[in-house]
Amino acid sequence: MLVDTGPDETYPALRRRLLAIPPGTDGQRHIDLFVVTHIDHDHIGGAQLLLADTDLRLSFGDVWFNAPPRRRVRGVAEGESLAKILGAPEAPLPWNQAWGGNAVVAPAGQGGVEVAADGLPKLTVLSPTPERLEALWKVWAKELEKLQRKERDKAEAERAPTRGAMDLEALARKRTALDRAVPNGSSIAILLAHQRASVLLSGDAFADVLVPEIHALAAKRGQAPDTPLAVDVLKLSHHGSRANVTTDLLKAIDARHHVVSTNNAYFKHPNAEALARVITGSRQPVLWFNYDTPQNRQWADPGLMQRYGYEVRYPAIGEPGNGDGVVITLAGQTTQTTRTPRRFRS
Secondary structure, three states, X not given: OEEOOOOHHHHHHHHHHHHOOOOOOOOOEEEEEEEOOOOOHHXXXXXXXXXXXXXXXXXXEEEEOOOOOHHHOOOOXXXXXXXXXXXXXXXXXXXXXXXXXXXXXXXXXXXXXEEOOOOOOEEEEEEOOHHXXXXXXXXXXXXXXXXXXXXXXXXXXXXXXXXXXXXXXXXXXXXXXXXXXXXXXXXXXXXXXXXXXXXXXXXXXXXXXXXXXXXXXXXXXXXXXXXXXXXXEEEOHHHOOOOOOOHHHHHHEEEXXXXXXXXXXXXXXXXXXXXXXXXXXXXXXXXXXXXXXXXXXXXHOHHHHHHHOOXXXXXXXXXXXXXXXXXXXXEEEOOOOOEEEEEEEO
């Protein structure tokens, strides 16, 4: 399963990972599911390079990506293929086959939509809602043009890294605006569960979309009201933006591992307020950073870690490129209670 590609700058690291997949008897490296969460360059800017890289000999079981029905498209040629929308050479690709060719969507208040097959991980789609997709369709042509120009939204201002003196409780309580970027609101967010290990891949989804769906999912599972949904790993939405990682979201989720996917180069994420909410609102959390940068390294301050009881992880020393990410090994459990490691890479 591949979720997004990152921008085109990260493609070499992704390519190295894909080359590690052993080819099948047909010589193809098979990806069962490629999820394109939404049309922001920092998530899928590398899709053009991926789909054009014939040397990889990739095949796909399904590709989840939301684009408007043909009759709704304005300013985009009728009948455009998935590959062309993603900026790649023309190629036949499966498109939302698990959804009958329709949009990947989770109606509000139903606790997500489950997609499961025997022996495979269970996927529960929690975002987007139909309303958030409708909002995207209204600006689709403009957003697609921005993607094809590799244009990014305006960067947020962020304070310089501070060491030791941060008051995390005050930062966590700070009122901050919610994310209202239309493409982010359309982001596909998935809860992946397999052998009792679970990962919430939130993309750039809105907190006020995820929270009610998480509550509804917990209720559907028979949990008591206000009981947080237990997951092993939470990939922080929008790279740890204060506008997406809210106190309400963290109250709804009980996660041990929190993943921050960013090198801080453009948006200056993760925001201090977001990580302060994670550290003060979670039980002995472990923060995982897929880049070792000064802004990310500030959270390894020994005084902060001792005072607030959290841990940090960075790419292993000597890993090629420092952009090849981190690997989290989870102790999943089969129905026979045999402990089995599960690997999640960011």
